[in-house]
Amino acid sequence: MSPETSAQAGHAPAAERRPPSRRAQFADLLLIQLSNYRWSWRGMIVTGMAVPLVNMLALGLIGRPYGPEYLVHVLAGSIVVALLFQNQNNVAANFAYMRAMGTLDFFATLPVRRYLLILATVIAFFLLSVPSILVTLLAGVLVLGVPVQLHPLALLVLPLCAVPLAGIGALVGVFGRTPELVGSVTLLITIALLLLGPVVVPPSMLPDWVVHTGYASPASYAASAVRQVLFGPVTGRLWLDVGALAGLSCLTLWIAGRRVQWRER
Numbered sequence: 001m002s003p004e005t006s007a008q009a010g011h012a013p014a015a016e017r018r019p020p021s022r023r024a025q026f027a028d029l030l031l032i033q034l035s036n037y038r039w040s041w042r043g044m045i046v047t048g049m050a051v052p053l054v055n056m057l058a059l060g061l062i063g064r065p066y067g068p069e070y071l072v073h074v075l076a077g078s079i080v081v082a083l084l085f086q087n088q089n090n091v092a093a094n095f096a097y098m099r100a101m102g103t104l105d106f107f108a109t110l111p112v113r114r115y116l117l118i119l120a121t122v123i124a125f126f127l128l129s130v131p132s133i134l135v136t137l138l139a140g141v142l143v144l145g146v147p148v149q150l151h152p153l154a155l156l157v158l159p160l161c162a163v164p165l166a167g168i169g170a171l172v173g174v175f176g177r178t179p180e181l182v183g184s185v186t187l188l189i190t191i192a193l194l195l196l197g198p199v200v201v202p203p204s205m206l207p208d209w210v211v212h213t214g215y216a217s218p219a220s221y222a223a224s225a226v227r228q229v230l231f232g233p234v235t236g237r238l239w240l241d242v243g244a245l246a247g248l249s250c251l252t253l254w255i256a257g258r259r260v261q262w263r264e265r
Helices: 003-008 022-034 037-062 068-101 103-108 114-144 154-175 179-195 208-216 218-231 237-259
Strands: none
Touching (some): 022 114, 037 068, 068 114, 068 179, 114 154, 154 218, 154 237, 179 218
């Protein structure tokens, strides 16, 4: 059938077909990634909720004599733990799975943009982590008695805290050779990020070298930002935290995007 006949029959020639808009591409990819709830819900319960809760209860109940500042650090750090397990680890596992199963090759044949796939993956797993954050926060308020002073900037800060952590997960997922190796590496990175800097305990209880190394860890900036927007007070340090998190987000996502093999259209 000639192009003229095809056009007369109501079918646009292939040369005139346009890919979906970027908004439509992002919406479709987000829905696809949100469907990961089907396989990740068990891990969300075990690691996304149980691990932060156990961490908070163990450190909080034992450390009550240290006072309110210590309890705020424990609760904020436990929220960062939830972000680590639900974003960094799950995003890494998702990219490793897509590489192993050829899903990335399949996406590359579709009229979708590479950066939209990465962005949709990061946002989808953040949305899946929201229940874990809320459960951890509620348990901390009820069990530890930590008062919440919710700041409007929390709507910006919490997603921003998740992005660099998810970006690290994406990096590990696209660089890792096997899903098993990716799982081991992300666990080691999670432990390292929690130990470097004042994430779950105040800096006064840590050696100086640990506090200083925390400046290279996104978890330290995330914990500081969470403490300020959820428990107060908000200080000028918040803008340092936001700037560092934004910079690390751009860096990790850019490297991950460059690593993913793709044929842009």
